[in-house]
Amino acid sequence: MTPEISTWLxxxxxxxxxxxxxxxxxxxxxxELAERFSTRLAFGTAGLRGIVGAGPNRMxxxxxxxxxxxxxxxxxxxxxxxxTKGVVIGYDGRxxxxxxxxxxxxxxxxxxxxxxxxxxxxxxxxVAFGVRHLSAAAGVxxxxxxxxxxxxxxxxxxxxxxxxIPPHDSGIAAQIDIAASEALPxxxxxxxxxxxxxxxxxxxxxxxxxxxxxxxxxxxNHHEPEALSLxxxxxxxxxxxxxxxxxxxxxxxxxxxxxxxxxxxxxxxTVNFPNPEEPGAMDMxxxxxxxxxxxxxxxxxxxxxxxxxxxxxxxxxxxxxxxxQVGALLGHYLLTHAAPVQxxxxxxxxxxxxxxxxxxxxxxxxxxxxxxxxxxxxVAMDKQTEESQFLFAYEEALGYTVxxxxxDKDGLSALVAFAQLTAELASKGKTVWDQLESIxxxxxxxxxxxxxxxxxxxxxxxxxxxxxxxPSHIAGRGVAIIDDLKTSTRTYADGQTKAIDLPxxxxxxxxxxxxxxxxxxxxxxxPKLKCYYEVIEAMSHEDCFNHVQQRxxxxxxxxxxxxQASLG
Numbered sequence: 111m112t113p114e115i116s117t118w119l120x121x122x123x124x125x126x127x128x129x130x131x132x133x134x135x136x137x138x139x140x141x142e143l144a145e146r147f148s149t150r151l152a153f154g155t156a157g158l159r160g161i162v163g164a165g166p167n168r169m170x171x172x173x174x175x176x177x178x179x180x181x182x183x184x185x186x187x188x189x190x191x192x193x194t195k196g197v198v199i200g201y202d203g204r205x206x207x208x209x210x211x212x213x214x215x216x217x218x219x220x221x222x223x224x225x226x227x228x229x230x231x232x233x234x235x236x237v238a239f240g241v242r243h244l245s246a247a248a249g250v251x252x253x254x255x256x257x258x259x260x261x262x263x264x265x266x267x268x269x270x271x272x273x274x275i276p277p278h279d280s281g282i283a284a285q286i287d288i289a290a291s292e293a294l295p296x297x298x299x300x301x302x303x304x305x306x307x308x309x310x311x312x313x314x315x316x317x318x319x320x321x322x323x324x325x326x327x328x329x330x331n332h333h334e335p336e337a338l339s340l341x342x343x344x345x346x347x348x349x350x351x352x353x354x355x356x357x358x359x360x361x362x363x364x365x366x367x368x369x370x371x372x373x374x375x376x377x378x379x380t381v382n383f384p385n386p387e388e389p390g391a392m393d394m395x396x397x398x399x400x401x402x403x404x405x406x407x408x409x410x411x412x413x414x415x416x417x418x419x420x421x422x423x424x425x426x427x428x429x430x431x432x433x434x435q436v437g438a439l440l441g442h443y444l445l446t447h448a449a450p451v452q453x454x455x456x457x458x459x460x461x462x463x464x465x466x467x468x469x470x471x472x473x474x475x476x477x478x479x480x481x482x483x484x485x486x487x488x489v490a491m492d493k494q495t496e497e498s499q500f501l502f503a504y505e506e507a508l509g510y511t512v513x514x515x516x517x518d519k520d521g522l523s524a525l526v527a528f529a530q531l532t533a534e535l536a537s538k539g540k541t542v543w544d545q546l547e548s549i550x551x552x553x554x555x556x557x558x559x560x561x562x563x564x565x566x567x568x569x570x571x572x573x574x575x576x577x578x579x580x581p582s583h584i585a586g587r588g589v590a591i592i593d594d595l596k597t598s599t600r601t602y603a604d605g606q607t608k609a610i611d612l613p614x615x616x617x618x619x620x621x622x623x624x625x626x627x628x629x630x631x632x633x634x635x636x637p638k639l640k641c642y643y644e645v646i647e648a649m650s651h652e653d654c655f656n657h658v659q660q661r662x663x664x665x666x667x668x669x670x671x672x673x674q675a676s677l678g
Contacts, residue, residue, distance in 0.1 A: 180286030203374025219302030347412030386418030
């Protein structure tokens with residue numbers, strides 16, 4: 111037995127993971143032991159996320175103890191008032207989440223830091239809301255969101271209510287490393303309660319979030335809500351109670367929840383993968399919608415920070431909207447309904463550029479960030495002014511935030527906003543599909559696609575070779591501009607360059623001369639490439655929508671096939 115394993119066994123407070131590790135040692139499972147001990151689960155801008163099990167490269171109680179101590183010590187280092195400001199902690203419905211949340215609370219209170227701990231499971235956006243509502247120094251949600259059952263995570267919010275960004279991520283990580291080498295304090299949740307440092311967040315706290323959304327002018331558009339019917343699933347997560355309450359508050363009384371998926375269950379028994387984007391994940395809510403002939407089939411992911419929707423078509427079938435389509439619909443709707451001063455909207459570099467076109471058409475302000483909601487909200491806070499206040503942001507992976515009640519993606523407010531958008535259209539005799547077509551006819555038909563390309567093992571870093579010989583054409587289309595985010599440089603076809611105002615990231619964006627776009631994100635750890643494609647097909651009011659759509663899909667297929675072939 112190595113010294114690292116002996117030390118781990120001596121420190122681990124959990125008899126279950128101690129036994130698991132001892133069995134691996136007794137069975138001499140060297141490969142698995144090496145995988146668990148060769149590195150530590152990396153703490154980054156999303157906090158921690160990994161498979162639950164014994165060892166530093168897994169999610170477990172010891173890793174949580176060390177992570178919470180590291181977070182607490184960093185908070186005290188940057189702001190001594192963190193002790194009284196406190197940390198908000200909530201958790202999802204996975205088997206270990208409550209224990210991990212209580213462990214984190216024990217460690218933070220051992221440092222003299224006040225903790226606000228939810229009495230029961232909480233949607234992630236409710237905790238993000240709580241950070242600002244309670245003027246806390248930080249927030250923690252124990253959740254693995256839409257990952258498979260074997261996973262759990264530790265997501266951290268800063269005092270501004272947004273996910274942490276540099277330098278806080280590396281600052282916390284450095285303190286975690288120190289905590290992992292020091293003796294752990296013997297401190298229980300009861301100790302924290304006795305010392306007056308632990309404060310329970312009960313039903314009143316959830317009601318405060320509910321009231322904040324109900325009072326938002328952006329969610330107060332009540333057009334015949336009683337006429338709209340929708341099916342809903344929490345996907346075995348924590349969203350049902352608040353989703354149903356918020357919809358009822360807004361006057362929607364024809365809401366049909368999928369009973370088999372309504373209660374929190376971290377084993378996710380009815381879905382192979384609890385992510386609404388995955389094939390089959392929406393089957394049960396669509397079946398529920400069909401049963402009631404509902405207009406919408408809506409879903410939140412298990413921690414309720416994402417929103418997905420399928421909409422009934424003319425032929426009675428249900429078709430999923432992409433994240434970009436929902437983003438365009440919500441962006442257009444909010445920009446045409448909000449007060450003129452609320453006009454700042456944003457999205458990420460891999461999402462559709464249609465929102466930019468919509469914003470320009472109504473003289474609104476648009477911004478673009480790196481991928482990840484942490485950037486969308488932190489940048490929005492920096493960019494907004496009294497004359498241009500934040501309104502809406504989204505990313506193509508089903509994340510949306512409506513207004514600033516929550517400075518992170520919020521699947522619950524997105525659900526209400528989309529239901530209100532649909533109800534208003536219905537009151538005018540229109541459908542979501544009519545509205546989407548109307549947006550396309552004004553701005554062009556935008557189609558977006560994503561592909562992951564596996565490269566041969568041993569392939570030299572693909573980003574280096576692409577930078578060494580930049581293409582002048584992709585799929586027969588001329589390359590008009592190349593954005594290299596690694597060097598923060600935009601290069602035009604004539605050789606002129608310009609600086610890009612984004613943090614460095616290993617991403618290449620090719621803007622083609624027909625307004626198509628290819629985004630390439632090389633993986634730094636494996637021979638793999640993520641590619642994002644956008645095709646725009648011009649469309650007049652006379653054009654047949656189906657013909658334009660067919661042309662756009664053919665252009666997309668051609669672009670993907672030829673671009674991938676060029677990388678081989």
